[in-house]
Amino acid sequence: MSLLQRDRDIIVSNEYVDHFDFAEVEEFVKNASKDLFISHKFKTHKGKTLVQPRGGFPTYEKMFALYEQFKIAGVDVLPLTIDSHTRLNDYGSAAKMLRLSEESETDMLNGYPLINHGYRTTRKMMTHFNTPISLRHGTPDARLLVDMAIASGIFEIEGGPITYLLPYSKNFPLDKAFLYWKHVEKVCAKYSTLNEPINRESFGPLTATLVPPAITIVIQICEMLLSLEEGVKSFSVSFSQSGSVNQDIVTAAVIRKAARKYANKIGCEDATINLVYHQWMGAFPRDKDFSESLINTSTFIAAMVGADKIITKTRAEAFGIPTKEDNGKAVQNVQYTLKILKGLPNVVDPEEEENLTRCVDEIFEAIFNDPADTLWRKIFNSIKKGIIDVPFSPHIINANGVITVRDKDSNIRIYEKGNLPISEKSFQFERSKLNLGNDKKNIVNEIIKDIGVML
Amino acid sequence: MKVVTGVVGNDIHVVANRLIDISLQSRGFEVLNLGVNTYLEEFIDAVVEIDADILLISSLNGEAEGWCRDLLFMKQKYDLSKVIFIIGGNLSVGEASTEEIIPKYKEYGFDLVFHQVDLIEGLDEIENYVKENKK
Amino acid sequence: MLIDIGSTYFKVSTQNKISHFFRDFNKTIYDDLIYKTGDLLQKYNKDDIFICSSANGGLSTLIIGLTESFSLKYASNIAYNSGINIIESVLYQHIEDYAIPSDTIDVVIIVGAVNSVENVFDDKLLKYIKQVDYQNIVYVGSSSQNQYLSDNIDNLQLLGNIMSEKLKLQEENLKNYLTNLYQEDIMGKEDIKALYDITSNQIYSTPYIVNRSLPYIDTMLDVVDPFLVIDIGGATTDIHYSTDLVDDNILSENEYDRLVFKKLGVYKSRESLVFTAKNNEFVYELLAHLNTTENILEEYSDKATAILMQLAIFLVLYKVSHSHNKYLNIKLQTLNSMVLTGGITKVLSNNQIEDIVAFFYKKILNYTTYPKIVVDKNYAIWTIGMKQK
Numbered sequence: 001m002s003l004l005q006r007d008r009d010i011i012v013s014n015e016y017v018d019h020f021d022f023a024e025v026e027e028f029v030k031n032a033s034k035d036l037f038i039s040h041k042f043k044t045h046k047g048k049t050l051v052q053p054r055g056g057f058p059t060y061e062k063m064f065a066l067y068e069q070f071k072i073a074g075v076d077v078l079p080l081t082i083d084s085h086t087r088l089n090d091y092g093s094a095a096k097m098l099r100l101s102e103e104s105e106t107d108m109l110n111g112y113p114l115i116n117h118g119y120r121t122t123r124k125m126m127t128h129f130n131t132p133i134s135l136r137h138g139t140p141d142a143r144l145l146v147d148m149a150i151a152s153g154i155f156e157i158e159g160g161p162i163t164y165l166l167p168y169s170k171n172f173p174l175d176k177a178f179l180y181w182k183h184v185e186k187v188c189a190k191y192s193t194l195n196e197p198i199n200r201e202s203f204g205p206l207t208a209t210l211v212p213p214a215i216t217i218v219i220q221i222c223e224m225l226l227s228l229e230e231g232v233k234s235f236s237v238s239f240s241q242s243g244s245v246n247q248d249i250v251t252a253a254v255i256r257k258a259a260r261k262y263a264n265k266i267g268c269e270d271a272t273i274n275l276v277y278h279q280w281m282g283a284f285p286r287d288k289d290f291s292e293s294l295i296n297t298s299t300f301i302a303a304m305v306g307a308d309k310i311i312t313k314t315r316a317e318a319f320g321i322p323t324k325e326d327n328g329k330a331v332q333n334v335q336y337t338l339k340i341l342k343g344l345p346n347v348v349d350p351e352e353e354e355n356l357t358r359c360v361d362e363i364f365e366a367i368f369n370d371p372a373d374t375l376w377r378k379i380f381n382s383i384k385k386g387i388i389d390v391p392f393s394p395h396i397i398n399a400n401g402v403i404t405v406r407d408k409d410s411n412i413r414i415y416e417k418g419n420l421p422i423s424e425k426s427f428q429f430e431r432s433k434l435n436l437g438n439d440k441k442n443i444v445n446e447i448i449k450d451i452g453v454m455l
Numbered sequence: 456m457k458v459v460t461g462v463v464g465n466d467i468h469v470v471a472n473r474l475i476d477i478s479l480q481s482r483g484f485e486v487l488n489l490g491v492n493t494y495l496e497e498f499i500d501a502v503v504e505i506d507a508d509i510l511l512i513s514s515l516n517g518e519a520e521g522w523c524r525d526l527l528f529m530k531q532k533y534d535l536s537k538v539i540f541i542i543g544g545n546l547s548v549g550e551a552s553t554e555e556i557i558p559k560y561k562e563y564g565f566d567l568v569f570h571q572v573d574l575i576e577g578l579d580e581i582e583n584y585v586k587e588n589k590k
Numbered sequence: 591m592l593i594d595i596g597s598t599y600f601k602v603s604t605q606n607k608i609s610h611f612f613r614d615f616n617k618t619i620y621d622d623l624i625y626k627t628g629d630l631l632q633k634y635n636k637d638d639i640f641i642c643s644s645a646n647g648g649l650s651t652l653i654i655g656l657t658e659s660f661s662l663k664y665a666s667n668i669a670y671n672s673g674i675n676i677i678e679s680v681l682y683q684h685i686e687d688y689a690i691p692s693d694t695i696d697v698v699i700i701v702g703a704v705n706s707v708e709n710v711f712d713d714k715l716l717k718y719i720k721q722v723d724y725q726n727i728v729y730v731g732s733s734s735q736n737q738y739l740s741d742n743i744d745n746l747q748l749l750g751n752i753m754s755e756k757l758k759l760q761e762e763n764l765k766n767y768l769t770n771l772y773q774e775d776i777m778g779k780e781d782i783k784a785l786y787d788i789t790s791n792q793i794y795s796t797p798y799i800v801n802r803s804l805p806y807i808d809t810m811l812d813v814v815d816p817f818l819v820i821d822i823g824g825a826t827t828d829i830h831y832s833t834d835l836v837d838d839n840i841l842s843e844n845e846y847d848r849l850v851f852k853k854l855g856v857y858k859s860r861e862s863l864v865f866t867a868k869n870n871e872f873v874y875e876l877l878a879h880l881n882t883t884e885n886i887l888e889e890y891s892d893k894a895t896a897i898l899m900q901l902a903i904f905l906v907l908y909k910v911s912h913s914h915n916k917y918l919n920i921k922l923q924t925l926n927s928m929v930l931t932g933g934i935t936k937v938l939s940n941n942q943i944e945d946i947v948a949f950f951y952k953k954i955l956n957y958t959t960y961p962k963i964v965v966d967k968n969y970a971i972w973t974i975g976m977k978q979k
Contacts, residue, residue, distance in 0.1 A: 003808065010814040010926055015959040089924050141834070141924075170492050173833040175845060176815065209470055384841075394469045394491050396841050403477060440481035444474055445575065451470065487756060497839075500657035501757060506707040533683055 004186050011143050016091040016115050025151040028123070030194040037196035038077055038132035038156045039234040042274055042308055045076075049277075049302055050309040051334050052134060053327050056081030056111035058101035060121060063112055066324045067129050073328035074335045077309065078129065080154055082137035082145070083111035089141055091115045110321065111137075115144060119151035126153030134201070138164050140172045141180045146187050156199040156236075157188060160223035161376075162383070163203035166393040174383065174397050178376040182230065189231030197234040200227050201276060204238030207392040208281035209451055210404040212414050213242065213251040214359035214422070218388060220255060221262050221360075222367070222379050228268040229375065235271060236309065240278035241298045243453045244410040250352040252277075252305035258360050277307035284317035285455055291315040294454055295330065299337040304344055310334065355429045359422050363387060366421035386419030405443065406450040407433040415443070456585060457507040459498060461489035462544075463522065468515045471544075471574075475513060478578055484509075495522055499529045502538055509585070511541045517548035519560075526564040539588065543569035543577055591634045592976045593627075594796055594969075595619055595643040595785075598824035598857050598933065601969060602627055603976075608969055610936075619645060620784040636790040640976050643782060644796035648675030648826065649696045649771055652722065654715065656682050656702035656731075664752050665701045665730065667840060668761045670848040672768035673795030675826055677850070682711070685718050695724040697771065699764070700739070703732035704755045710735050716742050726774065730764050759842050769798055796972075797828060797848065800931075803975030804830055804846040807929070810970040812962070817927035818920065819971065822902045822934040824857035826850050829906060835920045849918060851906055856898050856933070867901045872953060876904055879949055892937075899934045900946045907950045922955060931966035940965050 005022075012020035034040045041050060053070060056079065057063050067078055085094040094113040101108045114122060126133055134156040135149045142164075146157055161177040188198040202223040204216055220237040227235055237259050242248055252275060259273050279298035284291050292315045302310040314322040314330040322330075366387045370378040382388050386399025393400075401418020414420070414430040436443065458479055462472045469491055476488045487505055489497055502510050512523075519542065526540070542565045546556050553570050560568040567584060569577045594601035600623060601610045611626045613619075624631070631639070651674050655661035662679050669677055678695075680688045682702060698719065703710040710732050719727070729739050730752045740746055749763040767774075772782050772793045785793060800821065807813050816832035830848050853862035864887045867873050877884055877897075886897050910920040930943055944963050951960040 006812055007808075007814045010812070010962050013959070013962065015923075015957050092923060170490060171837065171839050173845070176832065176834045179815065207469070392469050392473050394472075396490065396839055400473070400476075400488075441478075443481055444478040447474065447477070448574075497659045500659035503657050504660045504702070504707075504753065504757060505704050505755070 004183070004190070007143075007183065008147060008187070012147060014091070014115075014144060016095065017144070017148075018118050018120070020119075020147065020151070025119070025147075026191075026194060028153075029150065029191050032153065032155075032195055033127070033130055034196055035130045036126065036132055036153055036155055037199075038134065039197040039199045039272065041076065041132050042199075042234070042272070047306075048076075049307050049338055050076035051312060051331055051338070052077035052079060052309055053312045053314075053331050054079050054081055054136060055322075055324070055327055056083065056136070058083065058098050058107050058109035058111070058113060060117060060125065062107070064125055066327070067125065069324040069328040070331060071129060071131065073331040075131070075331050077156070078131050078133045079136050080114070080133050080149070081111040082135070082139070083109035083113050084138075085109065086111070086113050086115055086145070087137050087139040089139075089144070107321075114148050114152065119148050122152035132156060134158060138168055140165050140169060140177045143180055143183045143187075146184045150187070150191050150198065155196070156201060157184065158201045158203055160202050160226070162219050162223060162379070162388075163206060166383075166390045166395050166398060167203075167205075167207045168394070170394045171396050174395070175377075175380055178226075178380055182226070182376065185227045185230035185232055188227075189233075192231070192233050197272070198232070199234040199236060199274070200232050201236035202238060204276065205240035205278050205281040206390050208240055209392040210406075210412050210447070211391055212402070212404050212412050213239070213247060213254070213356055214363060214414075214420075215388065215390060215402070217251065217255045217258060217356070217360050218363045218367075219390075221259050221364075222388075224259060224273070225262060225266055226376055226379070228263055228271050229266055233271050234274070236274040236276045238276035238278060238311075240281040241301060242410075242412055243280075243282075243406065243450075244412070245297075245301055245304075246347075246349060246352065246409065247411045248277075248301045249305055249347050250349050250356055252307070253348065253353055254356045254360065258357065262364070274308040275305070276309045276311065277302040277305065278311045279313045280454055283452055283455055284313070286318045288315040291317055292333070295333070296337055299334050300341065303338055303341045304347065310338075355426060359426045362422050362426060363420065387421055389418050389420060403443070403447075405434060405436070405446045406453065408435070410453060412450075456483075456509060457485045457487065457505055458509040458511055459487045459489065459501045459505065459507045460511040460513070461493040461498060462491040462513045462515065463493055463495065463498070463519065468513070471515060472513060474574060475511070475578075478574065479511075482578065482582060495525055495529060499533070499535070502535065503533050507538065509539045509541060509581075511543065511581070513544045514542060514546060515544045517545050519544075519546050523560070523563050523565075530564055539567070539585065540565045541567040541569070541581060543572065546570045591630065591639045592973065593623070593639065593641045594972060595623075595641065595645045596796070596823065596933075597644060597648070600626065601972070602630065603969070603973060604630060608973075618784065619781045620787070623785075623788070631788060636788065639789040640791050641785055641789050641793045642796045642799045642976065643772065643785075643793060644673075644675065644823075645781065648797065649673060649768075649795055650676035650678075650693065651697045651699055651768075652678045652680065652691055652695045652724070653699045653701065654680045654682055654685065654718075655700075656710070660753060660757055661701040661703070661731065664759050664761075664840065665699050665764070667759075667842060667847065668752065668764050669699070669768060670850060671798075671801055671842075671844055672765050672771075673798030673801070674768060675797065675828075675850050676852050680718075682715065685714055688718070690718070690721045691723075693723075695722060697726040697728060697768070698722060698724045700727070700729045701731045701752060703735075704753055704757065705733045705751055706755060707732050708734040711739065719743060725779070726771075728764070728767060759840055761842060769794065771795070797850075799975035800828075800971055801830060801844075801846065801848055801975070802978050803971050806974050806978070807971060810974055811929065811964050811966060812927075813929055813964055814926040814962070816921075816924060817929060817961075818925055819929045819931060820903060820906060821932040822899055822906075822930075823855055823932050825855040825859055826852050827854035827902055827906050828932075829910065831910075831918075831920055835924065836918055849910075851909065854902050854906055856895060856902060860898065863898060863902060863905075866905055867898075870905060870908060872904070872908070873901070875953070876901065876949065880946075896937055896942065899938055900942060902934075903930070903943065903946050904950050907947070908954065911954055913954055922951075923957070925961040927964060928961045929964045929966055929971070931969070931971050935965050935967045
């Protein structure tokens with residue numbers, strides 16, 4: 001028995017898991033309809049931006065009703081958003097809250113407790129709708145979740161050790177997260193040999209607060225490399241709307257080229273790389289009509305950059321969890337906008353692309369130069385040293401040396417570079433776009449404005 | 456001037472915390488930022504270890520009262536007489552008025568209390584207070 | 591040839607055959623070892639003999655620091671992970687209220703304040719220290735005090751601050767020092783010094799050896815992270831746990847941390863173990879579950895030893911659970927594996943161990959299942975640790 005299987009056997013013998021039948025699950029995946037695989041849909045729908053909303057409710061019934069609404073609205077990919085207790089592996093609390101949610105009419109969880117529902121139940125729903133489903137969570141230790149999800153018919157797993165930890169956690173040990181996610185990659189790679197590939201997707205938005213594209217791209221590619229080196233064959237890199245149309249176009253161009261280049265560098269020429277675009281992940285206006293306009297602009301940008309998938313928001317974003325009706329309507333609107341957007345020009349900004357590419361390469365050079373013997377440890381050490389630094393991360397390991405502000409065209413620029421190993425040339429390029437003088441006290445005012453740029 | 460800052464209890468308001476950090480640094484303070492989800496004991500202990508001049512606690516979910524009653528007790532554990540204790544943010548869950556809140560928190564042991572005050576305004580006031588106190 | 595010198599017996603490993611011998615306390619360790627394994631020793635070069643030790647209950651330290659959350663916590667973390675067994679902590683502000691330790695301390699650690707802070711320590715520290723019987727003394731606090739302390743404390747070693755200006759852990763210097771403590775010129779550790787006649791390799795403390803084996807544990811045992819290792823010995827009970835089992839703000843190099851319960855040993859600390867058991871609210875239910883009465887606690891028999899070991903397992907889990915605030919709060923619900931090692935593996939059967947763990951999980955956590963239990967009967971952990979470079 002392989003070490004991986006030995007580990008999986010122990011992990012599924014959990015209080016809340018009802019006898020996991022590995023052999024049966026493999027049979028299921030082998031014979032599963034191709035329509036459940038997003039990797040397959042990407043291939044057969046080239047040129048179309050797949051539309052995927054977010055959503056998760058605690059009970060099976062509400063989840064089912066949500067999916068019905070989404071299907072009517074013409075969704076391309078269904079989401080399964082996991083609740084916050086499950087993300088912290090606290091299946092006991094999730095169980096309690098699920099029971100309460102089922103008894104009363106109130107949702108006591110902000111997502112679907114997949115472990116408590118189990119894969120047998122969940123699979124019924126997934127196969128019924130015969131549409132690819134994407135697992136959305138925020139879990140540092142997703143080893144049980146990944147087997148459960150795939151067994152349920154969910155063939156896309158979002159997340160990674162960096163993107164699911166740095167934006168949310170204060171002190172979960174990052175080195176452990178790297179090892180736990182290596183397990184996830186191995187499991188996905190294993191299942192990928194049975195039918196169409198399981199798709200992995202890195203969480204691009206990070207803290208969604210003035211994150212410079214160079215850092216977003218480096219982190220996306222890091223998680224991609226850690227996944228591909230385990231044998232995963234289909235990976236989506238992603239980023240969220242920055243607030244500057246040009247910057248999004250440049251980011252998309254650079255991330256596509258860089259991801260391909262670095263994947264080939266580690267011998268993974270045969271891996272498919274997709275691009276996913278998140279609609280605005282920052283503060284939304286309270287005016288719902290304005291919110292719809294905002295959503296429309298991001299759909300336009302997604303079309304401009306030819307994203308393979310778009311993750312949508314709803315007009316009620318400023319007010320909490322949307323109703324299924326709001327959510328369905330948002331999907332319909334986005335599909336409509338995508339449909340009518342024809343004759344989009346091909347916009348290229350060579351100067352910005354060159355600068356961004358240079359920054360990304362400079363950071364990667366420093367990462368690869370780390371003396372550690374495994375890639376994950378090189379990346380881990382780089383985060384510790386501040387070579388990778390995510391603005392507004394609550395994690396104790398994050399260096400917090402980078403400060404960013406917007407220039408007059410709303411591009412996010414690096415104002416203080418902390419320990420980022422970017423050259424003087426790159427740094428001066430960034431600074432040259434800013435006109436802040438030396439009044440450091442004013443910087444915070446600028447940052448506050450820049451964060452609330454859509455309000 | 457050394458400042459220890461952070462967000463108390465089970466708050467996850469990272470952005471506000473980081474903005475306070477950057478603001479204080481830009482005004483020339485030396486900042487030790489303990490981040491979000493910090494406990495009162497950690498704040499006090501950090502003040503002791505770095506010999507801080509100021510402790511600035513943010514509380515943004517209106518539940519500060521639950522834990523900060525312990526402040527007076529903690530102040531007795533060490534000699535913190537020269538430290539300026541400041542609390543800011545959203546300090547109540549209900550509709551309590553600023554006139555009620557400020558004296559209450561001063562009784563808990565805080566020298567300056569900011570309830571729903573703008574960041575820049577609050578920091579200006581802190582700078583003035585510090586200047587006054589130096590005299 | 592690998593040799594472990596414990597507080598109750600020697601463990602010897604050759605060509606993957608492991609044997610152990612009870613120690614004869616009327617002889618020195620050197621004489622005892624030669625007497626019991628002399629023939630074996632002849633067959634090996636000094637280069638090929640490796641020794642580790644937790645003799646006499648292991649190394650002890652007294653830590654004098656400024657605060658619980660930082661200086662004391664950081665120094666304790668480094669000390670436990672370097673193989674120190676006994677830690678006494680003193681909060682400097684109230685140093686006059688602390689009793690002077692009665693036993694000899696292997697190393698006193700003075701810690702506190704970041705480098706830019708001045709006037710941290712004064713006379714009352716010196717007064718206290720003068721009354722302590724110690725072998726070594728080190729300073730790992732604010733560098734501003736280096737001169738003052740060096741001038742007033744003989745043989746004080748300055749190792750550099752373990753806290754940065756931003757209160758981040760800087761463990762290298764103290765960690766190396768404590769790890770190498772047996773190698774340092776220690777007066778009074780004649781027992782250990784004599785062993786350097788047998789081996790030309792450095793002698794480390796046993797807990798340090800065990801700690802460094804943990805990242806490789808899954809190569810020899812069916813263990814999955816996050817896990818807990820419980821080592822119930824004659825003098826103390828050690829636990830090693832994955833760092834993601836606790837909610838801690840220390841950024842250290844360790845994937846696993848260690849904690850020692852000095853009152854939970856089954857031989858040397860038997861009395862304190864019995865005392866702790868009697869004071870636990872679940873002890874009677876526990877004894878009833880084990881089909882015995884509290885009279886067993888006064889007995890000195892094999893059966894009584896087995897019962898005590900089972901009690902020790904329950905008590906250590908209890909102390910690190912949410913029911914008990916004094917120590918650590920380990921997320922026992924997320925444990926995937928639990929490893930039992932040490933003398934206990936020669937006394938209790940797998941069933942007996944599983945039984946008590948199941949009882950704990952049911953009674954305290956309300957779980958019908960419990961983590962996968964591995965009993966390290968063949969000292970795999972120790973072997974892995976000894977073989978690491």
